[in-house]
Amino acid sequence: MGIKNRLKTGIQKNLNQKYIKRLLGIIATKPVLYAYGSTFPTISDKYLNIFTIESLKKAYSDNSHPVGYGSLFLPYEMFHALGITPFLPEVMAGFTAGLGLAPQTLKEASSNWYSQDLCTFHRSASGASELDVFPRPDFIITTNLACDAAQKSFYIHSVKYDIEKNFYLIDVPYRYSKESIRYLTAQIKNICMDICSKTGKKFDISMFKEVIDLSNEFRKWAIEVSILRKTLANYPPYYNGLNFILPFHGLAGTREAVILYKQIYKELKKYSSKEKKENSNKNKQVKRILWLHLKPYYRNEIFDILDRENCRVVFEEINHVYWPELDYEKPFESLAKKMLSHFLAGSIDNRINVILKAASDYRADGAILFSHWGCRQSNGGARIIKDSLKKLNIPTLVLDGDCVDQNNSSQGQVKTRLQGFIEILNSEPK
Amino acid sequence: MLKEQEITNTIKSKINTTEDFFINTLSSANNRAAVGWFCTYTPEELITAGGFIPVRILGRKKIIKSESYFPINFCPYIKSSWESLLANTGNFKALIFTNSCDGMRRFFDIASRYLDNIPSYLLDVPHLKSKDSVDFFASNISDMKIFIEKLNGKKINEEEIENAVKLINKKRRVLKEYSRIFSKLSHLIYISTYYKVMELSMVSEPGIFIDDLEKYLKFIGEVSTENEISSQSNYKDSPAIMIIGNFIAEEKLWEMLSTMNFKLASDDLCISNRYFEKQVEPDNNTDLLESIAERYLNKPQCMRMADMGSKLAEIENNIVKNNIRGVIFISLKFCDNMLYSFPLLKQKLNEMGVPVLYLEIECNNFSEGQLKTRVQAFLEML
Numbered sequence: 168m169g170i171k172n173r174l175k176t177g178i179q180k181n182l183n184q185k186y187i188k189r190l191l192g193i194i195a196t197k198p199v200l201y202a203y204g205s206t207f208p209t210i211s212d213k214y215l216n217i218f219t220i221e222s223l224k225k226a227y228s229d230n231s232h233p234v235g236y237g238s239l240f241l242p243y244e245m246f247h248a249l250g251i252t253p254f255l256p257e258v259m260a261g262f263t264a265g266l267g268l269a270p271q272t273l274k275e276a277s278s279n280w281y282s283q284d285l286c287t288f289h290r291s292a293s294g295a296s297e298l299d300v301f302p303r304p305d306f307i308i309t310t311n312l313a314c315d316a317a318q319k320s321f322y323i324h325s326v327k328y329d330i331e332k333n334f335y336l337i338d339v340p341y342r343y344s345k346e347s348i349r350y351l352t353a354q355i356k357n358i359c360m361d362i363c364s365k366t367g368k369k370f371d372i373s374m375f376k377e378v379i380d381l382s383n384e385f386r387k388w389a390i391e392v393s394i395l396r397k398t399l400a401n402y403p404p405y406y407n408g409l410n411f412i413l414p415f416h417g418l419a420g421t422r423e424a425v426i427l428y429k430q431i432y433k434e435l436k437k438y439s440s441k442e443k444k445e446n447s448n449k450n451k452q453v454k455r456i457l458w459l460h461l462k463p464y465y466r467n468e469i470f471d472i473l474d475r476e477n478c479r480v481v482f483e484e485i486n487h488v489y490w491p492e493l494d495y496e497k498p499f500e501s502l503a504k505k506m507l508s509h510f511l512a513g514s515i516d517n518r519i520n521v522i523l524k525a526a527s528d529y530r531a532d533g534a535i536l537f538s539h540w541g542c543r544q545s546n547g548g549a550r551i552i553k554d555s556l557k558k559l560n561i562p563t564l565v566l567d568g569d570c571v572d573q574n575n576s577s578q579g580q581v582k583t584r585l586q587g588f589i590e591i592l593n594s595e596p597k
Numbered sequence: 598m599l600k601e602q603e604i605t606n607t608i609k610s611k612i613n614t615t616e617d618f619f620i621n622t623l624s625s626a627n628n629r630a631a632v633g634w635f636c637t638y639t640p641e642e643l644i645t646a647g648g649f650i651p652v653r654i655l656g657r658k659k660i661i662k663s664e665s666y667f668p669i670n671f672c673p674y675i676k677s678s679w680e681s682l683l684a685n686t687g688n689f690k691a692l693i694f695t696n697s698c699d700g701m702r703r704f705f706d707i708a709s710r711y712l713d714n715i716p717s718y719l720l721d722v723p724h725l726k727s728k729d730s731v732d733f734f735a736s737n738i739s740d741m742k743i744f745i746e747k748l749n750g751k752k753i754n755e756e757e758i759e760n761a762v763k764l765i766n767k768k769r770r771v772l773k774e775y776s777r778i779f780s781k782l783s784h785l786i787y788i789s790t791y792y793k794v795m796e797l798s799m800v801s802e803p804g805i806f807i808d809d810l811e812k813y814l815k816f817i818g819e820v821s822t823e824n825e826i827s828s829q830s831n832y833k834d835s836p837a838i839m840i841i842g843n844f845i846a847e848e849k850l851w852e853m854l855s856t857m858n859f860k861l862a863s864d865d866l867c868i869s870n871r872y873f874e875k876q877v878e879p880d881n882n883t884d885l886l887e888s889i890a891e892r893y894l895n896k897p898q899c900m901r902m903a904d905m906g907s908k909l910a911e912i913e914n915n916i917v918k919n920n921i922r923g924v925i926f927i928s929l930k931f932c933d934n935m936l937y938s939f940p941l942l943k944q945k946l947n948e949m950g951v952p953v954l955y956l957e958i959e960c961n962n963f964s965e966g967q968l969k970t971r972v973q974a975f976l977e978m979l
Contacts, residue, residue: 280943282936282957284670293940311724315699315901318724319937322905326941336903338730341696341721350723350733514719515706538668543933546668547703551710 175266188227195224208405211430218423226254226302233305238317242502244420248378256292258413263291264464264571286541287571289320310337313511314544343507351503378420379495388428389488395435400453403438408483409462454592457531458483460545465573476589481529487521515548519555533562533592540569564588608820613790618813625802626650631688636695637872638722640889646753646761647745653799654678659961666707670931672700674844677960690748692717697901718744724903726894734890758885762877768803771810772873788861789851795868836979837862842927843935862919871897900934909945923979924953
């Protein structure tokens with residue numbers, strides 16, 4: 168049994184915080200971490216895993232740094248500038264799926280009256296929290312950006328840990344306007360100041376400057392990666408753009424994010440040069456897929472099927488760099504603008520614009536919207552997305568499933584629908 | 598004794614034949630320019646000030662075509678409302694949505710794109726209640742005012758808003774009085790009647806409705822006094838129940854509950870207290886739109902708002918004040934804000950020793966027999 172499987176089995180059998188802490192204590196020591204890192208096929212994959220483990224170790228270490236739970240679409244630059252270790256329960260819910268823990272966490276959530284109609288990212292995270300698997304937070308920051316679920320489930324976390332006074336909701340307005348920027352800027356500033364007063368730290372503008380510089384540097388490389396991907400027909404076999412949710416969000420504003428995205432760029436560039444040299448006819452037959460929303464994080468066949476059928480995911484909307492460069496002279500306002508620029512905020516038109524541009528830039532032959540059970544904000548727009556892409560003669564598959572709960576997704580049905588869709592793509596004249 | 602019962606039954610029958618009292622109300626919105634709305638965070642004052650009748654869309658249609666616009670696990674109220682709009686847009690000159698939840702945001706997108714000839718507007722309602730939020734909401738209401746002005750090309754002046762505020766405040770006051778009388782005489786007024794009148798208040802010309810409701814209340818007052826009907830005689834052995842839910846406007850459900858032996862002592866619903874509680878309180882030092890914004894953000898809140906702590910405190914107060922023995926929690930399916938509120942609510946009720954029955958329903962589509970059995974079992978347990 169390899170190191171990864173041993174880790175998985177160990178956690179499945181000992182689903183408790185003490186065991187996870189002990190495990191992180193061992194695996195996050197340099198020699199073990201680098202030995203573990205060497206089991207990955209690429210340096211970027213190795214970095215991704217090492218950075219994730221280091222970040223988790225920090226979150227699980229006792230009281231050396233304040234820990235802040237954060238929902239996915241927050242500007243994590245504020246966490247790093249305030250010296251708060253971020254812990255992302257929704258991302259961790261993805262891990263519960265990958266590690267085969269979701270049946271346990273979801274069962275716990277159900278026994279605590281979380282309806283089965285709710286999003287499993289939040290249900291699984293809530294179950295894990297009820298099982299005391301997560302580290303104890305000092306602060307909880309969430310937002311209503313994109314979906315309702317985070318603000319509700321995160322509030323419940325705050326009650327569980329008796330820190331309602333340290334619960335903050337960043338209320339993101341619907342429209343991008345001067346008033347909205349003002350309203351949001353004041354909220355971010357007030358939260359930062361309140362946290363500073365609670366941690367007894369003086370607000371340090373130089374930390375913000377450093378973090379914002381790093382965030383801009385990460386943004387630059389993320390854009391470079393996106394530009395480079397426009398020219399790629401094939402990808403290295405290991406590559407899946409949907410694996411970078413944690414660094415894209417939670418590590419924004421850190422050196423790690425810069426290192427990682429620079430490395431991804433290097434690897435793809437190398438692959439691109441190789442591809443150009445070979446200039447094989449095979450590339451011309453590849454069907455280019457635009458991926459919308461997330462993917463299942465448990466073992467599944469989707470990407471193997473696509474691969475076998477010569478279909479490549481050429482871009483994922485979640486990797487779209489949606490925000491303008493941040494201005495360290497106006498840190499709060501910059502972060503407010505970052506949030507307001509998100510394509511999942513406000514009208515569906517914001518998302519449609521990103522999708523249509525990506526479809527054109529990446530020459531998509533088809534789009535797959537993974538319809539995660541319980542995600543009202545995304546699935547509620549499926550009809551409009553489908554109709555909008557249809558105008559460009561791009562067929563869309565709305566693939567029903569669940570990113571976290573394997574039992575809520577029929578593998579057979581997914582396979583049949585994917586194959587049907589691929590047949591349609593192959594019958595379309597190029 | 599038998600005669601007394603007969604008199605009571607006759608009075609009951611009269612009181613519950615609401616059509617006789619609300620004849621004017623029922624036709625008040627016919628052939629008049631209306632603006633449709635969905636959520637209790639929509640300031641009706643501005644619609645009224647603009648010369649339109651604010652008509653809440655109740656979503657009574659069976660969901661058929663709507664299925665091709667929304668996913669299967671999506672708010673049934675939204676689907677049903679969309680079905681109604683697809684079937685007939687009547688005399689609506691515009692629709693006003695709010696960003697109350699993910700579902701409503703997507704509903705607005707669908708209506709804006711697929712509903713021809715009727716303009717739609719989305720009012721951005723903050724999730725917080727701070728001073729900044731009130732100011733921000735006031736500026737959004739001002740933006741909504743411009744939208745309404747454009748509908749008939751006429752500016753809305755300060756006096757029109759003041760008059761509308763007075764009118765809608767009066768409607769709330771009369772509804773509150775009606776709610777008080779219902780609590781006192783709930784053995785005479787059916788639950789279904791209570792909510793039918795509440796619904797009428799949301800789909801009718803406010804002035805005409807107020808007149809009719811005042812006459813109706815006067816009648817109830819007179820007959821109950823004349824016949825010396827004591828307030829709680831029939832309910833001394835019935836448990837006091839509170840209903841908590843979202844947009845529950847199921848006639849069949851209310852009729853079913855009307856036949857059961859309990860006293861509806863309090864509720865927390867979109868079609869009841871969240872709609873009529875709290876007045877707009879203009880003062881000379883505050884902009885009128887700000888006063889309106891302040892009222893809407895501080896009325897009994899929907900589960901969408903951030904501060905769940907104060908919502909739970911609000912419910913706790915109601916339970917204590919009304920000596921509630923059991924809570925019936927009814928949610929329309931797939932309402933995330935409601936469903937996420939349940940774990941904490943259940944915890945709170947456990948601490949208070951108040952049992953709760955959890956029900957989920959769809960629009961125009963629920964199993965009456967099954968629900969009745971569950972409610973009966975719950976009441977027996979109490």
